[in-house]
Amino acid sequence: MKLKSFILGVTACASTVYAQNHQNNPGSNHGNKFEQLGTILPTPNIYRTASGAPGQGYWQNRADYDITAYLDEDNRKLKGSETVTYYNNSPDQLDYLWLQLDENEHSSINNSGYSASSKLPKHMNSENLKSSELPAADNGLGVNLEKVTDAEGNPLKYVVNKTMMRIDLPKVLKKGEKYTFKIDWNYNISDRMKYGGRGGYEHFPEDGNDVFTMTQWFPRMCVYSDFQGWQNHQFTGRGEFALVFGNYKVSMNVPADHIVAATGEGKNYKDVLTSAQFERWQQAQNASEPMEVVTLEEAKKAEKSKSKARKIWHFEATDVRDFAWTSSRKFVWDAMRVTIPENNNQVMAMSLYPKEAYGLYRKFSTKAVAHTIKTYSEFTIPYPYPVAQSIEASNGMEYPMICFNFGRTEKDGTYSEGTKNGMIGVIIHEVGHNFFPMIINSDERQWSWMDEGLNTFVEYLTEEKWDNKFPSRRGPAHTIVDYMKLPKDELEPIMTNSENIIRFGPNAYSKPATALNILRETVMGRELFDKAFKTYSKRWAFRHPEPADLFRTMEDASGEDLDWFWRGWFYGVDPVDISIDKVTVATPDFDAPAKPFERKYTVDEPEVNAFEDISKIRNRAEKIQFEVDKDKSLQDFYYRYARGQEEVDTKKEYTFKADVFENVSAADKAKLQNMKAYQIDFTNKGGLVMPIILEFTFEDGSKLRDKRAAQVWRHNEKNVSLTYFFDKKLKSVQLDPMKETADIDTTNNFWGEVPAPTSKFQVFKQKQGPSARGAGRGTLNPMQAAGKKK
Template sequence: MKIKSLLFLLSLGVCSNTFAQFQQNNPGSNHGNKFEQLETIIRDPNMYRSASGAPGPKYWQQQADYEINAELDDKTQKLTGAETITYTNNSPDPLTYLWLQLDENEHKATSDNQAFDGSKMNSKMSANQLNGIIGGVNDFGVNILKATDASGNPLKYIINQTMMRIDLPKTLAPGAKFVFKINWNYKITDRLSVGGRGGYEYFAEDDNYLYTIAQWYPRMAVYSDFQGWQNKQFTGRGEFALTFGDFKVNITVPADHVIGATGECQNYSSVLTAAQYNRWKQAQNATEPIEVVSLAEAKNAMKVKATAKKTWTYIAKDVRDFAFVSSRRLIWDAMKVNVEGKAPMAMSYYGPEAYGLYRKFSTKVIANTLKVYSKHTIAYPYPVAISVEAANGMEYPMICFNYGRTEKDGTYSEATKYGMIGVITHEVGHNFFPMIVNSDERQWTWMDEGLNTFCQYLAEQEFDNNYPSRRGPARMITDYMKLPKDQLEPIMTNSENIINFGPNAYAKPATALNVLRETVMGRELFDFAFKTYATRWAFKHPTPADFFRTMEDASAVDLDWFWRGWFYGTDPVDISIDNISYYQLDSKNPDLENAIAKRDYENANKEIGRKRNRESGINFAVEADTTLQDFYSKWDRFAVTTTAKENFNNYYAGLSATEKKIYDSKTNFYQIDFTNKGGLVSPIILEWTFTDGTKEVETIPAYIWRKDENKVTKVFAKAKPMASVKLDPYLETADIDISNNSFPRNYEPTKFELFKQQQSIRGASGGGNPMQDAKKNGSK
């Protein structure tokens, strides 16, 4: 193994202290570290992955096609399936076995993820917490009924936790296909009590279930050029690395259930009523959402509960996964969206408790998401995009599960509204990362969550210029970046090893990309490079190096220092203005200089003793006896003499044209001392305020730190005198301490409250629901 490859592999999961060893090219020095190139950290380019960041001339990836027949038992909450997998070996390697993922096995009592986290006793413990400690036996997990080849011959297999190995009867040569069958079943879990992405939610008030079925069938693991088989177990956090393929899925459910799924349904005409089918056809040309299944129909189905069954058939092409929702308590609305010359259907499925929010917002939020993401990545290629309300937040190709329910009276808080819009945008956005740009989520969570959160921020801001985005703006990440180092890890850390998962894998990379776009690269260069990355790696398997290289290749901006600091390090941004020195050119003009000298002399001689002596009425000797006075007693030391004027005129006449231009400009020079207190190098952005009230903003590139990464001094020439100067005026660099950003120092008061002490009820809710308050008062 090459040393560079070894360094790269080690760098993915080490602690921050070890990481620093790989960053320091010139340890012990104040330079030669943060601006060195990444060659010793990232993987060498090769015939599969080019140095430009593009797929190489011999790039390959595997394909897995599925035909699945599944049946959902609404009485026992059991899912049964039989699938046929056609696996194509496009790699140059002969394969003697195949690996599949059995993600439902994460719920088994014997699974490692049930035991490898620490636990503590508290003064109050829930049943779920105690059951987690007690452990024991459960009947969760996938039951493999049989595995055979296409002819029905048994295949040898072994199950290791959430992974299943099929031993091939003969070696699968490069370019060959292998067809095999698996029959299985599993008990669907109560998602709200057991946890996990898929499962059911039970509604006791109407005795019905909502099934969000995900990670539900044995799925092929990825075999790639950069790591062979993806073999990290699924523990519930690190998500999925999956192989692209085509799907045909038949799903049998109670006849009154409504299904939404990955792909296009092939038999709406037989599973919908005539009225519903007509509405579906209308929706295909609608620009406003049309209810295909109405609220009244859903409420009626919740009461009647059919005993017959129906089978829904779906086809999905070039997808990496398949998921679906099934329930009799679903409203379904849909409309067409015009996206870059394509016309996908935006569709939402939701229960009555979400009607007041989802009917108004969900499908239109899907449309906005598809348009904004398509502009910044690739035109949305799939025929549908679905949002399902399931008190959840999880994504799959063409379908995602989100939250957003009203109060019983139909009102909702502003936080619920924006939270719902944000999660729909985020989960629909996952169609682009990683469903299309198919990175390995289990290894590099930031490559899908971080990139997607960044695009979510763009979509939120295009939805509403006043949208209260929580992730993306630089100022929102500072509380995380100022944490002690033992609570931090680099973005380039394996998913399972991250302490503060949301800030690290979602918010920090999204912020980094926003800083790149707005501050380091500029929108034009960034947008072109980002779109180039998405275009290059659509329907392929990129790695971090492919992203880093493409962003530089398409922009001609050297960003190695940025990746080192933001992605491989834990240092924060904290630049301090330590001192400012003011310089003016010596004019040598006695009319000016003598006046200044007089002012300075008088100021220097304003001694408190002299002032009080005069005020006390002392009779000074030289005033009482005028014979003590001489020439110097009456001499004006600051008077302008003829000789001084002649000397100045001769001086000015002797200046060159260039020197006269500088002289006549009357430029003010300000020498500023900066300290990089945080350690993360960053551009220096200054807002100058001049004595006439005008302002000027200027940016110094981060490269100013390359010769001294700790301290730098720079002189600025200004035509007008300065009143004050401020660092990072728009809070765009994520500076964690703005108290040292101003000169003169600007101290913001910390407010406190004067209150009447009173006993409050423990657990009482704070804040409120203004919509509910207005409704009580009779307002709209």
């Protein structure tokens, strides 16, 4: 494997698991965490500069595709033919080309061969219980190559290695030259609900129809780059894709009553839609509210007709890295126009969904699509494409201009709060992938976090602007604590190859998203961060960025030295755990007896954040107008429930207990009339250096805050002391009061009353109780309990 790890300025050997966090002075209590990344990062060159920008010699290859596809619905088989024109813009001579045959993931004989450890099961489905076939028998899945030729029809020599295909060129392809070749292929479409994966079909036994999601469905060019050469790592189903940009012309031959959606723009809607549908499509292009192009009634009728006639749909897409499509007679289709203010781009926001999702998708999906591309445009680059759409397909996956997401109601039309918020969240996430990595085109096969982590971060910003009460689960610092508490031998750095990550979700999604949010809110501040992040997005739009390009750009555009941050959060597994160990006062001390605090709370309360995080507070202070307040039609049952406008009977109670302290005596208050010096001693127990954020609470109820940058630890990475002078009595000190740093142990973050000078300083622990959100699986959801359906 050619992992992107740099040691002494050169590419590391294949056995290296991740980009290593080399330390200059590992036996010392300083001189490690604040050293520059130095040789950990690749040496700048004419292709990628030390500033993080593309260099004067930057290049990337491209590929244009002309594809025809035939969907055999009865046999669930796809037949395709493609003409590929590959442009060599590199300074290198190429004597072969590599393509991806991702559908071989489902083959029992041509898959990547990456096995996982297995043990005796505790229970087993009888349908899956059979003797192990050694060697494995062919299950009939995977790509069948019918013909591979040059532009004139002459056979080309090729080799298939599992999920990769090498075409040997008749002659060397030199810099500035292009080469055209053709491939005919077919494969049996897999049952996505049985085999998993991103593409396939889902069968609906109630009406006997299928929804086809055609993804990774054609042989696709691998990336040949300045930093790696060919990216031809095998596709295991986890590490996603490294792809080149190009232009697409695609024709799909499908049953005549199917509705097709795809990457790009439909070029013959007038020919494939009914006259009424085409008229609605034209009206939708000027609509400010979603309107149905294909109605629910038409979709229900089509479910029963099952035409044997055929229609051919034509789509074209420019400057995209991939192409996906969907086809079914079950689809309702709604659409509206969205204007992107930053570039005045007119975008068709659309959704397609079966009747099973109508109660949720019709109300929320297209508006969530519109909100997403507008918000991402604010934080990254203006959305450049003509279409953005969400397809309900019982899963979540992304492609240029099209994505697949879940969101179905119960049979009675109700839905849980978790289903609604989960659907909105996944639509925002998958539509957001248009920016990362569809436009800012990182290598997902190597660095999942550059795709999922960056996107999850902007997803969080977008959720925050959707509804100030939205229960974001990834992004706020306090939400990553449980993961970072795990033993270090169960963790790996963010800078780890996709295939080697154990807990993929926290590592590739949550931790990098949290790190970026902390960088924005706590380390850099919004203004500096947003400028730098937009600079990165602009620099690498329609290009192939690597981690160093992000790290260097964020520093270059902000003037902040962040190497300590990248070291700690991206190259290490240390958690944040800063403790207040001791407070020493230069005048007589005081103390007071502890007073217990008790609070009752119940489960199944409205699904809002368990903690009012700093982003929500600042968003309100900036008087952001939230989407649910601008558009009253989004204010459903759960909107009212979260605001106390709906009553639901909740029964089970829990008790939260913590220790607090009584006010000091009058005699002690008199002693506080003079200035006092307070020395606070801290220990970095977790190992990850972070800013020290303190909230001082005084006896008169007033508060003061102070934040010392992480560099306070630079001379001693384990212990520091800070001394403050106050002329009024200090009652308590709270470390990280807004839970901004992801501290894994908040029980040592609070300091209460000062003891007498001759006595030992006491540290009181702060206890936390569990939060409760929404209704559990199989329970009555709040909407049902209240007897409401909207």
